[in-house]
Amino acid sequence: MMLEIDHLTLRAGEFLLKEFSLSINEGECVALMGPSGCGKTTVMEAVCGLRAEGVLNGRISLGGEEITYLPPGARRIGLVPQDVALFPTLTVREQLEFGPKLHRWNREKMKSRVEGLASDLGLSDLMERLPKGLSGGEARRVALGRALSLRPRLLCLDEALTGLDEARHDEVLQLIREMIVREKVTALHVTHSRKEAEAISDRIVEMS
């Protein structure tokens, strides 16, 4: 089992998530669906370590290791948030190098990883651009590359395709699917769209 959420109860402001459990096998892509306000994003944030102070009960394990209270940076989880959140002052290259630089990868390893990702994601011609010069689809691809840069154990996609027009939406959806397979990464995909969930995921989990 790659990800195991076991009877997780947590408080996020006024919201209370009660006794939530979920298991994802290694290499599996699971879509988490449910009505607005049911706590999909909160679950994802808890998995990423962004809600650790709100955990009241239960545990989260990744690859057999308990990570419930582990700092986000120590979990090796890549996050593509809904609003993409590309760092506005960094170029595409700097976004992709951000994680590897923090982890003090050697120059060769980092260069090889960043150029490989840029090539796979079709970003090679955009490397010196700032986020404000990117289209919605390009920004999604950069955010995906940044999340994958450290070869994460789990990729979290939080409504990562919201706001794209139909053509870009299908193109990025296809790319995400390809990258998940190519990188052999386990993925948790939060979405409202059943079509999107069916296209990208091996299994759909409904939250109520």
Add this chain to the structure above:
Amino acid sequence: MKPELPFVLFLTVVLVAYVGMLLLMVGANVLTVTWGDLGKILKDEDILRSIKLTLVTCTATAILSVLVSVPLAYLLSRYQFRGRAFIDTLLDIPILLPPLIVGLSLLILFNRMSPASCCWMMAGGLLLAALVGFVLRDKGGGRALVPGALIVFAGMFGIGAVMVNGLGSLEEVSSGMGFPMTFHPLGIVLAQFPVAAAFAVRTMRTTFDQISPRYEEVAMTLGCHRGQAFSRVVLPLAGKGMVAAGTMAWARALGEFGPVLIFAGATKGRTEVLATSVFLEINIGNLPGAAAISLLMIVLAVVTLLLVRFFVGRGGAI
């Protein structure tokens, strides 16, 4: 008649009335001053020293204000803790207080209080905050400013109080260390600082509130700890805000008069800044001289604002 016309007329009238009043005030100054008056003050050694001291102290106050306001505003913008609203209100007090009281409080603090009594007061305040935090611990409103940590800080201040017991007033101690404050140029910065910093904190708070916390969260998933996320992601985005906060603090410091007069005095050639120069010129009945210095201050303020707008307006983070 278009239906929105009366409303637009109303807005225009308010605009004309307010901007007109500002322009009339400046105009009155301009009409009172002759080229001769301007030439005279620009040749006056005391005024030239006052200009230099004003620029130096305002710049020092602005830098100090930004250094203090950035971490304070970040704390208030990003962390939920009990007592946050109280601290938020406390930080506005220098803005609301009559300026003379700021100066008087500094004067009493430095000349009547010893380092030991300051430590005891801090320890008492922290213990009180810890008690309030303990009593309210189960009543929601986010994490407490941990009562245990407050008690530890209070203990440290208590130990400090015992260690520095028997020393003279704060002024005697700071003078002994080579940093005299009261009626000294350094005191000008201290007198300008509380109000200038309060404005800088407000500006930085707005800046941080406008930066999505999502950037820090993504940075943390990539390996940053809180401090790294702040320095690598948030700070570069807050460049314009920092310039705005510095400008605001600089402009406030330029106009600070009451606290400077009470705490640093208005000794010609020593602690005289432009705001006190105006006061001194009025005191000796030299209205044109006072108006000429005022005009100089207006020009300084406008040029500073224009320069900042020019650099900030060029786009991108600074």
